[in-house]
Amino acid sequence: MIALSSQPIALGDLIAAVTDDAHGAICTFFGTTRITSPGDPRPVDALDYEAYDAMALAEMEAIAREATDRFGPLSIAIVHRTGRVALGEPSVAIAVGSPHRGAAFDACEFAIDELKIRVAVWKREAYRDGGSAWIANA
């Protein structure tokens, strides 16, 4: 399961997608929207995400393949939100099922680290004072 979703992410669907009798571990990562950015005191009301859909999905698929090559056998699910995401809600969710927990942790961390660098998704912070700003990953 590799997807962009304009609706709240159904976390249970990701876990179901990587559940397998051969797996002894499922590791999940949820990136959630936070009230402030480093170095900016303005409280955030919500985050708006947009994607270049075809490129974003292709890169998420590539990351899933690379995670499998490095840490497999495993099953991996990655879903990223588009549109407005309320404070505290997941903007990205990753689940990895694997025979052993070490590979599941490693693949999950690899996938989120690569996603933040490579995937064609952008976010804009909408502040409570009415302003907004596009925020790039460092």
Added chain:
Amino acid sequence: MRAARGSPIMATPPTSADTNAAPRTAAVAIVTFAGLRDALGFAEHRLAIDDATTIAQLWERVWRDARKSDQAAALRNSTRFARNGTLVPAETVVADGDEIAFLPPVGGG
């Protein structure tokens, strides 16, 4: 889930009806995102090209009309380019029907 936006635009193959028509101008679709879209003032725009037009030349053409600001200036040197969904260098020569994306630094997660 959403339908894919920005899928490559295919050139229409010539038909017999086109034979006597004036030659169609070759063109590409430019797509932009996030802060770069704000600076350039468009999300999608069609630009005419000639035989040897590069992405760098298209970039200079749209940048001339950009809203100039500190934020826009920062984006000028950090923008990457994609041709039909694949990252390519600015020197890449484009072809009729291409979709050229101008991509500011990403912010997913």
